[in-house]
Amino acid sequence: MMFNKVYGAWTWLGQQLLPLRCLLCGAPGADGLDLCAACHAGLPWNDAACPLCALPLPDGECTARCGACLRAPPRQHGAAATFLYAAPVDGLLRRFKFHHDLAAGRLLSTLMLQRVPAFVDGPLLPVPLHRQRLRARGYDQALELARPLARTLDLPVWQGMQRTRLTAPQSDLDAEARRRNLRDAFAVTRPAPARSILVDDVMTTGATLDAAVRALHRGGSTHVRLWVCARVP
Ligand SMILES: [Zn+2]
Ligand SMILES: [Zn+2]
Structure with missing residues (x-):
């Protein structure tokens, strides 16, 4: 002691x-x-982006949302990515996620605090890892990012969601297979907050986050927004 x-x-x-x-x-x-x-x-700051899916908007364009979101609005009410998934942030994220470099994670969350989205006003929900993957890695990268954000912004971290299925690595799958892979991948174990902000390290197609938003809606949430460190353009 x-x-x-x-x-x-x-x-x-x-x-x-x-x-x-x-x-x-x-x-x-x-x-x-x-x-x-x-x-x-x-x-690679991602400062000019669609407010619904965080995809970068073409140079000089001032539309409120991207074409894809105009045609088919996503489930979430908003999304922001601090960075584009590009050098050198991609390397820092890989060091953080796959090589136990927690200092890289601390640096990334500090940088996320340099661009706090205006919608961040409720509990932060780190996208949970499956228990088995957490055991293998030893830490949950979304939680490691969310904790210092919550501490600095004086917001609670809500952890009432679980990853119920160990899904295959998304990068090996095409879009339709990703959706199938993620069906019922998350479950909410207690009433979800009405408004919340999902936090994750990387948003690729958005399929994983979409599955998490769906689970939160089933659990009673009405407004879910996404705050990720980097967006794959
Ligand atoms: Zn969009
Ligand atoms: Zn340097």
Whole structure:
């Protein structure tokens, strides 16, 4: 017990004293980040995007939503992706998700806080991992992103949703197979908040998030919005 306290204090002290280092190039960090000013300037921000699906809009276009969302509005009431899934964010996300690089995850959530979407005003819901995958990885990347966001924004994290099916990796499947793969992949275990914000690391086709939104609607939600770190264009 005592050892844990001392060790915890020591780790905390180490974090305060260690100089910030850019996780991308090793140069000194800037503005309190593990990222240097030059690498920060090269980040692929996704600032001009469709407010419903977060896909980037063509240059100079000022339409309220993209053509696809005009033709068939998605289930969610809004979506924002801080970045496009492009270098160097894609590499940071892979380090975070597949190589236990939790410092990369902390940096990404800090960067997400530099572009907080206006709709973020309710509980944050990290998209859950299946228990078996959580055991294999040791941490849940959506929860690791959501926790510091919730702490900074003073919002609750709601974890009443479970991944009930261990789905095949989505990247191996075409669009129709993705939808089949995700049928009933999520279940809500207690009444879902009316308004909530789903948080995830990457939005690819949106099929996984759509399945989560559907489960939340079944659980009583009326307004679900998505906040992801990166959108695959
Ligand atoms: Zn750098
Ligand atoms: Zn759209």
